Amino acid sequence: MAEARLDKWLWAVRIFKTRSIAADACKKNRISVNNAPAKPSKVIKEGDIVSVRKPPITYSFEVLKTIDKRVGAKLVDEMRKNVTPASEYELLESARIGGFIDRAKGTGRPTKKDRRQIEDFSELTFFGDFDEDWDEE
Structure with missing residues (x-):
């Protein structure tokens, strides 16, 4: 086979x-x-460079x-060659480190367990010992 549709090859x-x-990725201009x-119907040949923006x-x-x-995962390396520059992978690593992927436990939105502990604490503190006999002068 000398040529194939881009969307099928991807x-x-x-x-x-x-x-x-x-x-859909082709229609959103993420593929070149x-x-x-x-376009998804673009005919590609051997030697073409396909860029995928993710x-x-x-x-x-x-x-x-x-x-x-579609071929097995072991045969994929015979069909394509990854020519992504190392600088792109450095961007990925910096986004992973600086992003919210590896956030520390306890930061950000509380978990369900944390929320229950907060509710139990607030009930004891503010409403548990509430004295209705105010000294009004």
């Missing part, structure tokens, strides 16, 4: 989980072939073989 080499997700935006980085793959049937 799905077949397991860059996207479904073909419809690959087609040889630095030009591409924030925060842009992955780049060289087409080694064009296929339109």
